[in-house]
Amino acid sequence: DAGVTQSPTHLIKTRGQQVTLRCSPKSGHDTVSWYQQALGQGPQFIFQYYEEEERQRGNFPDRFSGHQFPNYSSELNVNALLLGDSALYLCASSGDTEPYNSPLHFGNGTRLTVT
Amino acid sequence: QQPVQSPQAVILREGEDAVINCSSSKALYSVHWYRQKHGEAPVFLMILLKGGEQKGHDKISASFNEKKQQSSLYLTASQLSYSGTYFCGTEISGGKLIFGQGTELSVKP
Numbered sequence: 400d401a402g403v404t405q406s407p408t409h410l411i412k413t414r415g416q417q418v419t420l421r422c423s424p425k426s427g428h429d430t431v432s433w434y435q436q437a438l439g440q441g442p443q444f445i446f447q448y449y450e451e452e453e454r455q456r457g458n459f460p461d462r463f464s465g466h467q468f469p470n471y472s473s474e475l476n477v478n479a480l481l482l483g484d485s486a487l488y489l490c491a492s493s494g495d496t497e498p499y500n501s502p503l504h505f506g507n508g509t510r511l512t513v514t
Numbered sequence: 515q516q517p518v519q520s521p522q523a524v525i526l527r528e529g530e531d532a533v534i535n536c537s538s539s540k541a542l543y544s545v546h547w548y549r550q551k552h553g554e555a556p557v558f559l560m561i562l563l564k565g566g567e568q569k570g571h572d573k574i575s576a577s578f579n580e581k582k583q584q585s586s587l588y589l590t591a592s593q594l595s596y597s598g599t600y601f602c603g604t605e606i607s608g609g610k611l612i613f614g615q616g617t618e619l620s621v622k623p
Contacts, residue, residue, distance in 0.1 A: 403555075430609065441516075441601050441613035442556065455610040489555065493609075502546070502569070503603075503611065505555035 401426055403506035405490050411512045412480050420475040420509045424492030430454075431473040432503065433465060434489040442489055448473050477511075485513045515540060517604045519614035526621045531590045534617045536602030538583040545578050545585040546603040546611060549596075556601060560587070589619070597621045 404423045412418050424431050430449045434442035444457035448467035462478045471492075477484055487510050491503035517538040524532050536545060544563045547570070548556040560570030562578035562585055570576075575588045583604075589596055599618050603611040 432609070432611070434613075439616075441615050444610060444612055447609050449609070455607065457610070457612075501609075502558040502561060503548070503556075504558065505548075507555050 403492050403504050405506035409510045416480050417478045422473045422490030424471050425504045428492035428494050429471050430493045432491045433475045436487040480513045482513050517614040519617050523618040526592045534587040534600050536585045538604045540606045542604050544605040547587050548601045549598045551598040592621045594621050
């Protein structure tokens with residue numbers, strides 16, 4: 400039973416560039432959430448996708464956008480990268496049968512460094 | 515909106531007990547607890563729901579005071595494997611889980 404997989408594992412970009420991160424949810428899960436985790440901090444909620452729609456969004460600028468595909472996989476896109484976007488980006492999937500009590504299953508993350 | 519966790523860090527000897535607290539200023543649908551080891555993904559421990567239902571790890575217990583919007587995680591007879599950073603996540607609206615800043619737990623032999 401494959402868990403949540405993310406790619407790539409590490410990425411180095413230059414300020415102003417654009418980046419796309421990818422996530423495949425755990426088998427049987429249909430909801431994907433994205434989090435940004437700075438060093439020593441808790442994960443910060445970016446947004447959540449369900450049925451190919453953005454269902455919830457955190458306090459992140461429009462430079463952060465996403466997409467969910469019919470097979471439930473998801474992408475996170477960040478435009479016009481800033482140094483402050485350097486962080487670990489975590490994808491988490493969950494089943495949506497009971498939205499208020501579904502554990503999140505996290506991937507190992509993508510470490511993004513912006514120089 | 516971010517829940518507040520206390521303490522920020524705790525050091526234990528094997529076999530000792532610890533309590534980690536999580537407090538929110540908002541009414542909550544549920545509280546989640548996760549543990550993250552260095553360089554790894556957060557791992558689910560427990561969900562506590564309004565009405566008292568709990569789901570999660572057999573060897574870890576927790577409480578949820580709905581009126582005070584507070585939750586506590588109880589780690590008893592700690593083992594070396596309990597070391598890591600513990601995060602509470604509070605669910606204010608459907609599916610949006612907001613995490614606290616974390617509590618770093620170190621268990622020494």
